[in-house]
Amino acid sequence: MQEINKKSPLPLYYQLKESILNAVKTKEFEVGDRLPSERELAEYHNISRMTVKKAVDILVDNGYLIRKQGSGTFVSDYQQSYSISPLLSFTKEMEKKGLNYTTRILSFNKTKEKKIAAKMNLDPETALFRLERLRLIENKPFLLENTYLAVDYFRDLKKDELENNSLFKIIENKYNIQLSNAEAEVEAVILDAGIADKMQVQEGMLGLYFEQFSKNENAEIIEYTSAYYRNDNYKFKFTFNLD
Amino acid sequence: MQEINKKSPLPLYYQLKESILNAVKTKEFEVGDRLPSERELAEYHNISRMTVKKAVDILVDNGYLIRKQGSGTFVSDYQQSYSISPLLSFTKEMEKKGLNYTTRILSFNKTKEKKIAAKMNLDPETALFRLERLRLIENKPFLLENTYLAVDYFRDLKKDELENNSLFKIIENKYNIQLSNAEAEVEAVILDAGIADKMQVQEGMLGLYFEQFSKNENAEIIEYTSAYYRNDNYKFKFTFNLD
DNA sequence: TATTATAATCGGTATAGACCACATGTTGTA
DNA sequence: TACAACATGTGGTCTATACCGATTATAATA
Secondary structure, eight states: OOOOOTTSSSOHHHHHHHHHHHHHHTTSSOTTOBOOOHHHHHHHHTOOHHHHHHHHHHHHHTTSEEEETTTEEEEOOOOOOOOOOTTTTHHHHHHHHTOOEEEEEEEEEEEOOHHHHHHTTOOTTOOEEEEEEEEEETTEEEEEEEEEEETTTSTTOOHHHHHHSOHHHIIIIISOOOEEEEEEEEEEEEOOHHHHHHTTSOTTOEEEEEEEEEEETTOOEEEEEEEEEESSSSOEEEEEEOO | OOOOOTTSSSOHHHHHHHHHHHHHHTTSSOTTOBOOOHHHHHHHHTOOHHHHHHHHHHHHHTTSEEEETTTEEEEOSGGGSEEEOOSSOHHHHHHHHTOOEEEEEEEEEEEOOHHHHHHTTOOTTOOEEEEEEEEEETTEEEEEEEEEEETTTSTTOOHHHHHHSOHHHIIIIISOOOEEEEEEEEEEEEOOHHHHHHHTSOTTOEEEEEEEEEEETTOOEEEEEEEEEESSSEEEEEEEEOO
16 A cells, blocks of 8 residues: 655545555455455554544545445545447447448537536636547448547647547647546537537438536546537437446 | 524534535525635534535535635535436435435336336336326425336235335345346436336427436346436446446 | 735635444354 | 453544645735
8 A cells, every 4th residue: 555645745544545445456455355444544654533534535425435434444446337338439439330421520610618617627728629420321421529638738730630649649648648437428408500400301300419628547637528419310429338 | 694502412523514514505505605714614503624624525515515715615516417317226326415406206116118127128018106206305306207117027026125224235235136237228208208208308308318227247137227317417437447 | 996915705625423224243042 | 151341442523733735815016
């Protein structure tokens, strides 16, 4: 278990949280194991029990640990519900199904949009790349997506590399950013004229509106995508684990 | 603002949390308002600041309040559209978010429906339990779901145990079936008269239609649910891992 | 008047200690 | 042996206090 540095500017509870998390991930503490008691951890690291509690609180809240009063704190076997986002796996999913798919880049430019920056927990003045893509299956538009990336993370991003590579491969390989998880929200919408035109459907048709936030291991939002799906022909499908 | 009863068996932080939440809901504290400082709240209720902090922590975590160091704690405007993950257990999700929820069992009976059985990869003549539930958040209908279970797997399933327990808990604990994963599909729909009536919204409103197949470790479909979600107030949200 | 220091106030972190409720292992007794 | 009583260890709650860093209001200065 990693030591705690009292002279570090990082809060003690934060260091301890990371230390425990690390021990869980490296299997030093395995699923089902009982952690040292709060009092033991406090004594070991020479910090107060309340500080230990704060670190454990966070990990319990995030599902990594389970507390049992009178008994101890244990490593959880809870895994975040796993699912395949149609956005992420678009390429893979299409190949698996043997469908003809294409992606058209409608636009790629730098912008500054305060609302988007706020959603991404960035400074309102942050420069962003905006990538608008239309995805087609069997030559029929299926998905229209707007992706935003902070310029600071993605210097030298060029349109032509986006033409030929999956965005997620670029993020992970060229920029060496390890994406950890993503949150997504779906709602039903009526497609307005602008969207309907791009997707070659009639205005007023039903569609799905989708927002996705992809995060790195420090829970910083790396990528934000908003997208419209056609509601016919193909369904928005995903799977997730339950154990 | 509601007083705190030191003789109550309820924890002080819990009482204070409820008190603040109540004050927010009754507009005693309106969106954007600054709350009394932690020190003021502590003095007013004659409790320690750490206890106030714990109450505020929870409300900040649930999105009701926003803290600004050096400035104060404010009522958030985010609570209007809260995100709900339907994929995990509804019960668990609601408790985590600290929302008031109820489930009404509209009907529970045995049926034989060939189309449903076919979807579940069962013999068309298989007897099925059909469970119709209406789920409410803060007393507003949010989700109307129809769940089907094969009678063979769930002998002795009674309505009253469904009233008091999460279905997933019953499946796992009473019937000892380990659910492994699920597939889900979402599409946008217009709520027809029958559905809209049950959900207390106007006919013709937008909603989400959701189908879910839960499988055990042998990839047999144990549970099939079709559901309608209201498209306002709460968003359909989910998380997935990327690594 | 405009700017710059200073003070006051806010939440953020941390401590040491206290008592409670719950779970479990141990011990003494029937 | 079986059971009840007890001791112990665990997390749950709570206090009073302290100092830090960020923000804002106020006062001093140019």
